[in-house]
Amino acid sequence: APTIGVLALQGDVREHLRVLRELGVEPVTVRRVAELDACDGLVIPGGESTTMAKLARTFEIFEPLRDRIKQGLPVFGTCAGMILLADRVLDGAAGQETFGGLDVTVRRNAFGRQVDSSERDLELAGLAAPVHAVLIRAPWVEEVGDGVEVLARVADGPAAGRIVAVRQGPLLATSFHPEVGGDSRVHEMFVDLVREASA
């Protein structure tokens, strides 16, 4: 079975570990390069993207992770994790760094100007029934490159049409938090991506 890690520097690590365990994956926490090296796939949780990037520097895992992503490591980023996968960030903190890999422009705290957090049901490409999406000071994707598949958009309200889930090869990212709310289908999609990549 492939080894799936959860980047455990900051954020909602436990929630991701729980969903992965429910899916029968025995996840590992990742703070050090040796732990990253053992992974066939990695989840970057929600939390605070600037803090996570700084801690990645402190733990000397920033460059190794950036390189692994370039080499094709499957990664699933939720919320702050989506920001950290993005090649370009709008409304970022001064000097905000990302691991990159995903050819998108995200706007940080994009929904935050209207409302700090919200919940809604979204149609997500590849899933038969809508997914319950919890958005907490969430980014949206403002622009996607050619190789990026849009999986979900906000259906209505002031943010109607905004992109909130994308995939590019083995990289998957959501603005929302599938790790909260008891729906494991998006994680299942990711586990399938990891299985495909390591087959």
Ligand code: GLN
């Ligand atoms: N607003 C956070 C950031 O910019 C992301 C919020 C979240 O992950 N729930 O990093």
